[in-house]
Amino acid sequence: MIRLDHLNFGYEGKPPLFTELNLHIEPQQNVLLTGENGCGKSTLLKLIMGILSPQSGSVILAGNPVQKLHVGLFQHLFYQSQPTQDNLLGISQQQDWQMWQIAIPSLPDYTEDSDKLFSERSTGEQKQDAQRILPYLLSKFWVLDEPFASLDSDAIDRLFQLLSQKMQAQPGMLIVAHELAGKESYFDTVLELNHGRVRELPRA
Secondary structure, three states: OEEEEEEEEOOOOOOOOEEEEEEEEOOOOEEEEEOOOOOOHHHHHHHHHOOOOOOEEEEEEOOEEOOOOOHHHHHOEEEEOOOHHHHOOOOEHHHHHHHHHHHOOOOOOOOOOOOOEHHHOOHHHHHHHHHOOHHHOOOOEEEEEOOOOOOOHHHHHHHHHHHHHHHOOOOOEEEEOOOOOOHHHHOOEEEEEEOOEEEEOOOO
């Protein structure tokens, strides 16, 4: 599903972030990517999705080279970035859902009691609003950047229940998270990004 070969990338005026990075993730794998703040986890996802372009090396998704972000990528994947606002459509809960219905006509109608403006919602509530679409996208490979950030404990538990459901389906997922409080065992593979290198961590 995801293959990075000899990938090199660095922001202008800064030391290289990735040098000759190789990474291969199979369609059925459920992968957790961890690492310290600022190590490049979000940047790596942006390179995978074509939001950023490497200086050299290749990015292959579902067997196709990625040159830039384009709508065809979402035939196989679903990506949510770290900033919650980037993942919300429209200005309210109902409007967000109606926008999704344009993209996916088979979605049911919005039936929630509340329809609040996102400006009236906390960051954690907005995160849950953005994740409302996930149960309807189980057939796609998920690429989620810090989906647990800003969630309270109940919302984290509900998200893990959804991830467990997703793991029974195919394909898999690539989840970026800074810390999961011992729940790493949910995933088939745990990778750590450190100093531009990815290594697989031993299972507990």
